[in-house]
Amino acid sequence: MDFDAIFTSQIETLKAEGNYRYFADLERRRGKFPRAANRHEGATRDVTVWCSNDYLGMGQHPDVVAAMCEAVHRSGTGAGGTRNISGTTHDHLLLEREIADLHRKDAALLFTSGYVSNWAALSTLGSRLPGCVILSDAGNHASMIEGIRHSRAQKVIWRHNDVADLEAKLRALPADVPKIVAFESVYSMDGDISPMRQIVEVAEKYGAMTYLDEVHAVGLYGPRGGGISEREGLAHRITLIEGTLGKAFGVVGGYIAGSAPLCDFIRSFASGFIFTTALPPAVAAAARASIMHLKASGFERARQRRQVAQVRARLDAQGIPHMSNESHIIPVLIKDPVKCRMLSDYLMDEWGIYVQPINYPTVPKGTERLRLTPSPMHTDADVDHLIAALTALWSQCALARAVA
Ligand SMILES: *Cc1c(COP(=O)(O)O)cnc(C)c1O
Numbered sequence: 001m002d003f004d005a006i007f008t009s010q011i012e013t014l015k016a017e018g019n020y021r022y023f024a025d026l027e028r029r030r031g032k033f034p035r036a037a038n039r040h041e042g043a044t045r046d047v048t049v050w051c052s053n054d055y056l057g058m059g060q061h062p063d064v065v066a067a068m069c070e071a072v073h074r075s076g077t078g079a080g081g082t083r084n085i086s087g088t089t090h091d092h093l094l095l096e097r098e099i100a101d102l103h104r105k106d107a108a109l110l111f112t113s114g115y116v117s118n119w120a121a122l123s124t125l126g127s128r129l130p131g132c133v134i135l136s137d138a139g140n141h142a143s144m145i146e147g148i149r150h151s152r153a154q155k156v157i158w159r160h161n162d163v164a165d166l167e168a169k170l171r172a173l174p175a176d177v178p179k180i181v182a183f184e185s186v187y188s189m190d191g192d193i194s195p196m197r198q199i200v201e202v203a204e205k206y207g208a209m210t211y212l213d214e215v216h217a218v219g220l221y222g223p224r225g226g227g228i229s230e231r232e233g234l235a236h237r238i239t240l241i242e243g244t245l246g247k248a249f250g251v252v253g254g255y256i257a258g259s260a261p262l263c264d265f266i267r268s269f270a271s272g273f274i275f276t277t278a279l280p281p282a283v284a285a286a287a288r289a290s291i292m293h294l295k296a297s298g299f300e301r302a303r304q305r306r307q308v309a310q311v312r313a314r315l316d317a318q319g320i321p322h323m324s325n326e327s328h329i330i331p332v333l334i335k336d337p338v339k340c341r342m343l344s345d346y347l348m349d350e351w352g353i354y355v356q357p358i359n360y361p362t363v364p365k366g367t368e369r370l371r372l373t374p375s376p377m378h379t380d381a382d383v384d385h386l387i388a389a390l391t392a393l394w395s396q397c398a399l400a401r402a403v404a
Pocket of ligand 1 (some may be wrong): 118247253
């Protein structure tokens, strides 16, 4: 059988639709964020990254880099085992304590990524709570969807951010079955924020557990970077908070935080926690340094907010349409995968601006977009340059402008 022919033909379909993915070859340069070197067709060029999820540049923060280097020199590279078999280092325990404190929960549990934490926690809860029903927001991330699917629990999808629909669906379920309401705080691609207080109130009314993905909010919102649940004073009413160490904290890894019995339960039964090598201790040390810094410092958050507001205002002034939301994510809708790719290539080639085109399946077909994430390290000159580039593009390509 010619397997490669099967692979190639499916890839050709993706290419024909404009949905084939080309990765930019980047080399990040410590201390130069958001600048990076991009190797392309045999040459190397300097680009400004406008689509990073290292939202605050913490991946290059001196304290975080120093913590990782110190731990490598102290402990070496890998953890040397699964958490159960020699892989629980003191750095892991300190980090779990730090995360529990960040969300003011009794306990926390580390995973190798945010994806794995969602997949493992939801599949374990859904399969081990007898008769469990998971009520999932229609906009939830792939990692939550896969975890729910793997649990084989009954799944009920409620309309995105629609509390009335959630309540109708909760009301229709028997009172005595365990229910989990799974949702996010900041949705990654539209940047909209869930009505958390109302969701929590409805969930409480029906005795449901709340499962909250704060991946795009931790480090960024709340006085200590505890996310939207901290900002809204709701963390203590959320059963489980899930987060990542790979986005605003600038390292890698995922976690859940909740009650001691909840974390012990996932620790004891989740295959995705048990059967994999623990994160390197140096990663844990760096993530802890990053969390500690952002707990104490509001400077990066304030400066990011300023640059986000600036980019929005400047886009508005040029009539360049972008989705409005309350977060740090600025989606500029292009609504066509081929055009989106072309614009992205043009920005890179002609302006040294890197914004990855976002296409299916990350977003629904017809909602392709450029997703801008201004950081505290983007200077006012960077903003000027971005706006000049987009303005030129909008004129040259006769793209639709927003009606003022
Ligand atoms: C990125 C993302 C994750 C996964 O986190 P990683 O640490 O990158 O694996 C989970 N949930 C949402 C909403 C995300 O955008």
